[in-house]
Amino acid sequence: MRLLIIGATSAMAQEAAKCFAADGAELFLVGRSAQKLQDVANDLTVRGAKRVESFVLDLNEFERHAAMLDAASAAFDGLDAVLLAYGTLGDQRKCELSVAETMREFTTNCTSVIALLTLLANYFEQQRRGCIAVITSVAGDRGRRSNYVYGAAKGAVSLFVQGLRGRLSSAGVSVLTIKPGLVDTPMTAAIEKGLIFASARTVGQGVYRAMKERKEVVYVPWFWRPIMLVVRSIPERVFKRVNL
Numbered sequence: 001m002r003l004l005i006i007g008a009t010s011a012m013a014q015e016a017a018k019c020f021a022a023d024g025a026e027l028f029l030v031g032r033s034a035q036k037l038q039d040v041a042n043d044l045t046v047r048g049a050k051r052v053e054s055f056v057l058d059l060n061e062f063e064r065h066a067a068m069l070d071a072a073s074a075a076f077d078g079l080d081a082v083l084l085a086y087g088t089l090g091d092q093r094k095c096e097l098s099v100a101e102t103m104r105e106f107t108t109n110c111t112s113v114i115a116l117l118t119l120l121a122n123y124f125e126q127q128r129r130g131c132i133a134v135i136t137s138v139a140g141d142r143g144r145r146s147n148y149v150y151g152a153a154k155g156a157v158s159l160f161v162q163g164l165r166g167r168l169s170s171a172g173v174s175v176l177t178i179k180p181g182l183v184d185t186p187m188t189a190a191i192e193k194g195l196i197f198a199s200a201r202t203v204g205q206g207v208y209r210a211m212k213e214r215k216e217v218v219y220v221p222w223f224w225r226p227i228m229l230v231v232r233s234i235p236e237r238v239f240k241r242v243n244l
Helices: 011-022 034-046 062-076 092-097 099-127 148-171 200-212 224-233
Strands: 002-006 026-031 051-056 081-084 130-135 173-180 217-220
Touching: 002 011, 002 062, 011 026, 011 034, 011 200, 026 034, 026 062, 034 051, 051 062, 062 099, 081 099, 081 200, 092 099, 092 148, 099 130, 099 148, 099 173, 130 148, 130 200, 148 173, 173 200, 173 224, 200 217, 217 224
Parallel strands: 002 026, 002 081, 026 051, 081 130, 130 173, 173 217
Antiparallel strands: none
């Protein structure tokens, strides 16, 4: 498999990449830090990846998205799949007090992802095969007072991906939405950990399986599906008084 991983230095992406490396995949890694990308590439090579290339990019630089995609495609003479696995967990209170902070979070977690997906959808639609996998979040299933800026951004991406799934189904392109719950990663370092926190390894392996099986929507771990079913079913008059 020739796989493009956008946000390749994130904990979940690294764990998924390890699984693909063990299969002998060719991996094209995209991230902001050249040193971190090199460290990840070295690790994946040791783990069995056939070939690993990288591209340094701040994903909010929309004007460079096309060049990145061209470089990835040229490196392996085409792509079979892409995994989008990046985002930031901003400070909800700061967002409430600042338009600039809110827009910054939306740009990273939503707008930049949609910009990339627009290019990727056209690429794979023309190719008429492939897989597009996007990590969103259970936070996008319902707006909660504790993180509605982050949740709204992830929810918008989930809806966009749902639309792409319908559009690309006739072209033979698999489009996958991955919704992790609470995951123990550097991004959640400041949050007190509980029983429902999953490891990055568990989520990464779930991403790998879902992509291989051409799933459509998966919650990882699985128990977040019934949890979010309950959360979505709470009447609004009650939900607005719940401190979630």
